[in-house]
Structure formats: structure tokens, C-alpha cells
Amino acid sequence: MALPFIISIPHGSGRIPDALEGAFALSQDEIDESVDWGTEEIFGSLDASDTVCAQWSRLVVDLNRAPERRDIKGVVAGVDYFGRRVYRPDREPGNREIEGRLNGYYWPYHRRLEDALRNEHACGLFDGHSLNGVGPAEAPDAGCKRKDIVLSNNGDHNGETTRSLGRTTCPVGWLNLMKEAFLNAGFSVALNDPYTAGYITAHYGRILAEEGKFAIQVEINQDLYIHPVTGRIHPRRLAETRSRIQGCFEEIARRV
Numbered sequence: 001m002a003l004p005f006i007i008s009i010p011h012g013s014g015r016i017p018d019a020l021e022g023a024f025a026l027s028q029d030e031i032d033e034s035v036d037w038g039t040e041e042i043f044g045s046l047d048a049s050d051t052v053c054a055q056w057s058r059l060v061v062d063l064n065r066a067p068e069r070r071d072i073k074g075v076v077a078g079v080d081y082f083g084r085r086v087y088r089p090d091r092e093p094g095n096r097e098i099e100g101r102l103n104g105y106y107w108p109y110h111r112r113l114e115d116a117l118r119n120e121h122a123c124g125l126f127d128g129h130s131l132n133g134v135g136p137a138e139a140p141d142a143g144c145k146r147k148d149i150v151l152s153n154n155g156d157h158n159g160e161t162t163r164s165l166g167r168t169t170c171p172v173g174w175l176n177l178m179k180e181a182f183l184n185a186g187f188s189v190a191l192n193d194p195y196t197a198g199y200i201t202a203h204y205g206r207i208l209a210e211e212g213k214f215a216i217q218v219e220i221n222q223d224l225y226i227h228p229v230t231g232r233i234h235p236r237r238l239a240e241t242r243s244r245i246q247g248c249f250e251e252i253a254r255r256v
Contacts (some may be wrong), residue, residue, distance in 0.1 A: 002013055003253045004178060006116045007043050007051040007129045010063035010109070010198055011036035015056050017105075023091035024059070026084060034059050034080055037233060038225055042242045043128035044215040045251055050116035052107060059086055061101040063109050064127070064198040067237060073138070076101060083137045117204060124170070124214040126249075127200045134224035141194035148187040150219035153203065154197040157190070169205025169216035174256055178216065183245045195219065209210040214256075220245070 014035040016024070024031060034057060044051055054063055058077075065075040074076040080086055093101070107109045117125060135141035139205050152160055155172040164168065168175075175191065182189045197205070197217045200211065205215030225238040 002008070003048045003249055004121055005046075005048050005249070006113070006122050006125045007046060007048045008113055008125060009036075009039050009043050009051065009053045010055060010200060011058045011129060012040040012044070013054045016060060016163065017056065020060065026059075026080065026086060030080070030082075031057060031059060033082065033089045036128075036131050037222055038097060038220060038238060038241070039128050040132075041238055042245050043053055043074055043126070045242055046246060048126075049119050049122040052109065052113045052116055055149060057093060059198065061098075061105045063106060064200050066199050066203075067102055067106060067155050069244045070098065071096070071151070075106065079138065081136045081138045088100055103169065113200070113204070120194050122213075124216065125201070125204055125208060127198065127215065128142045129198075129217065129219045130222050131219045133221055133226075135194060139194060144194070146223060147190040147240070148221045149182045149248070150191075150193065150195060150217075150221075151182075151189065152192050152195050152197040152201060152217040152219070153214075154193050154202050157193050159191050167206065167209065169197060169209065171215050174214055175216070178248075178252050181248045181255070184251070185248050187244070187248075195223045196252055 014032050022083050037142040040053060044053060062075050062077060067075055069075050076085055131146060132147060135144045135146065147228040153168045153175050154165050155168040156162050159172040179189045179191065195217065201215045201217040208215050224241045225234055
């Protein structure tokens with residue numbers, strides 16, 4: 001039986017459209033550093049009710065940003081998480097270019113996700129990400145070592161509602177149940193630290209809450225399966241992590 005969840009994987013791709021070749025100031029290796037490595041292999045392997053995966057790099061358009069956000073870290077970012085300029089000076093995207101990317105790459109993903117969330121048998125959404133073992137320069141926890149798993153519901157470090165962020169996307173009781181499932185599997189876990197929840201979790205979580213459902217952003221620490229010397233995915237470690245994550249989601253499905 002499929003897990004009663006919808007899985008979103010917005011940062012799993014590093015592909016760049018042919019039309020944008022030559023626009024980037026970053027090398028291919030630097031572009032690849034923006035990929036959430038391991039998310040397609042781990043979250044995409046779950047037997048979920050439906051899974052929606054990005055086709056293009058987040059540097060083309062960030063599916064986990066509000067469409068109206070046009071600052072340097074907005075829906076089309078001007079700098080990456082290491083503080084590097086993304087585009088060559090003569091290829092900086094203007095509003096017309098951004099609107100074209102929204103129409104071509106952003107809205108198709110969100111329409112697909114909206115369709116998936118209409119599944120009456122799905123009780124919630126997991127937005128799947130991975131993060132560096134130590135916070136990079138542009139992250140809120142720059143230089144800090146991170147936990148194995150980060151669960152975010154748009155709340156504080158206990159999963160509770162805050163005045164500044166507004167309504168949470170998952171009841172704290174359910175969030176703690178999920179945390180317990182990961183702890184039981186031997187993972188270290190943080191709640192809303194360093195990220196409280198991105199656009200996908202916050203936006204769809206408000207909608208799902210009206211239906212008695214939830215949305216959670218889940219981040220996996222890449223140190224669990226990225227080789228420390230080569231910087232590439234270690235197949236055995238990835239397989240072990242995937243198996244443990246699968247068990248966690250099965251436990252969550254049974255209990256939620």
C-alpha cells in the first residue's frame with residue numbers, strides 16, 4: 001500500500017535549459033553545489049501517493065520561493081548559498097525574463113503539485129530537501145554543524161506557533177511523533193533549525209490545515225551519504241540512509 005503522503009522535491013535537479021547556456025557566472029561544479037543531492041534517490045524512492053520532482057536547477061527558478069519575490073535571493077536568485085554571483089553582468093535577468101521562467105518552469109511544477117494535493121487519500125505533504133553538513137556562507141547558521149534531520153513546520157524550535165511567523169503547518173503533536181520516528185532510527189533531529197519552512201511548506205500548509213492535513217519540510221544532512229573526500233554520493237551510505245528513511249516514513253504513516 002502506498003504511503004498516504006504527497007512528496008515534493010523542488011531542488012533535486014541541476015539541469016540548465018539550452019537557452020541559458022553561457023548566462024551563468026558560475027562553473028558547472030559551482031552550479032551543481034546548488035543541487036539537493038540525494039533527494040531524488042531517497043524521497044523519490046518512497047512509495048508515496050504521488051511524487052513531484054523538479055526538472056531544472058533552482059538557479060533557473062527557485063520553486064520554493066514566492067513567485068512575487070524579486071530580491072537577490074528571490075524566485076530567480078542573484079547569488080547562491082555561498083554568496084557567489086549567479087549571472088554574468090550582461091545576462092542578469094530582468095522582469096520580462098523572470099516572468100518567462102515563471103511561465104515555463106515554475107507554474108507547471110506548482111500546477112502539478114496542486115493536482116497531487118487534491119488526492120483525498122493523502123493526509124499530508126512532505127517537501128524534501130538536503131543540506132550541507134555545515135551551514136554555508138549565506139545560510140542562517142553559517143559555519144555551524146547541523147543535525148541529521150531537520151523537520152520544519154513554520155514554528156519555533158519546539159514546533160510551536162510564533163507571532164512573527166504565524167500559523168504552523170503541522171500540529172506540534174504530529175511533529176513530535178515524526179521527530180520520534182527519526183530518533184528511533186538513530187538520526188539526530190532539529191525542529192525549525194536552521195530553516196523554519198520554505199514557500200512550498202508554508203503556502204500549501206495553510207491550505208491543507210483547513211482540511212485537517214499537514215505540510216512538513218524535511219531536510220536530510222548530506223554528510224550521511226556524501227563521501228567526505230570526493231564530494232560525491234557514496235552508494236552504500238546512500239542505500240543505508242534510504243532504507244532508514246523508508247522505515248521512518250512507514251512508522252509515521254502507521255501512527256499519523
